[in-house]
Amino acid sequence: CECPSGYSGHSCDVPSTQCSALPETGNGVFVPATCSSSSSPTGTSCTKLCKHKNMHLVPSSTGLVSTARICGADGVWGGSESYCACVPRYFGEDCSVYVEPIAVASATVGAAGGTISNAQGDGITIPANMLTSNVPVSVETLPVSSISNSLPMGRVAVSDVKEFGIAGIPASVTLTYTLALLTSSRRSSSHDSVRAFYWDPAANTWKGVGDVQSPTQDKITVQAPPHSRWVVLSEDGSSGGSVIRWVGIGIGIAAAVLIPAAAAWYFFAMRKQSSLTDGKGSPVGSRDGKHSHGATGEGAVHAVPAEEGNDHPVAISATTNVDHAV
Helix, strand or coil: CCCCCCEECCCCCEECCEECCCCCCCCEEEECCHHHHCCEECCCEEEEEECCCCEEEEECCCCCCCCEEEECCCCCECCCCEEEEECCCEECCCCCEECCCCEEEEEEECCCCEEEECCCCCEEEECCCCCCCCEEEEEEEECHHHHHHHCCCCCCECCCEEEEECCCCCCCCCEEEEEECCCHHHCCCCCCCEEEEEEECCCCEEEEEEEEECCCCCEEEEEECCCCEEEEEECCCCCCCCHHHHHHHHHHHHHHHHHHHHHHHHHHHHHHHHCCECCCCCECCCEECCEECCCCCCCCEEECCCCCCCCCCCCEEECCCCCCCC
16 A cells, blocks of 8 residues: 555655745744644645734735735745734834824825825825736824834935835835925924834835935935835935044044054154163163273263273263153
């Protein structure tokens, strides 16, 4: 006896083809737990859930949200990877902080496409012939303080946060985002270049997209696939207090102070050494024929020559204006 095709084991109840364990990413978990801890046989259905109540599943760049993943006969999981992110207006690691929007606009968009903008100047354009049914779309502006703890090091936000309700738009559609900048009075510093960034829930970070632009206008535009949360950040890395900039300044100051100090110490040490030798390495006061040669110059020790025929020791005198290090 032998097991039918596709099965093995003593009772022929173990499918030969299995799907590898599903990775748990971000704040998502799979049910049952064995979906992420071991291989699953063909036909297994795994459901992804988010850990916190103010989170929802958002699609990867390859498709729409797949709540359930089913192991296929070919050993490949069906559906596409999805990630957990905060629902609109909620922020923080556990999405527990609610933020009231500054401006809101919403509309229903169908096959004809259209543009939705709010009073702050933030907007989104959906091209025609990209949607097969009517989709509710919203545009909200929220204060930039809501993301202050998640900004990349060395960058400064030059816009408020923009939240786009575009859950029903396929990932294959390219949208045009209009992102209004902060007024000059609300910016902490000036910048030569800025760039649009969207929140990537898979990597749990902000990612830049589109071209670097000059902030000479009151808004910038960028084309990209559907992403819900946006902000405009400084691209030149200048933050008025960025770590890299201040480390460089600190090194420069240290060099300006330490190098002259080291040079002064070396110069003084050489002077002190020369006052104790004759310039040729011989100690001052050593006898050389009829004379004892001493170093010359300020602070030097002077030898007094002996008279002819006098065998008395040579007298040594020294000046007293020798410098001392402090």
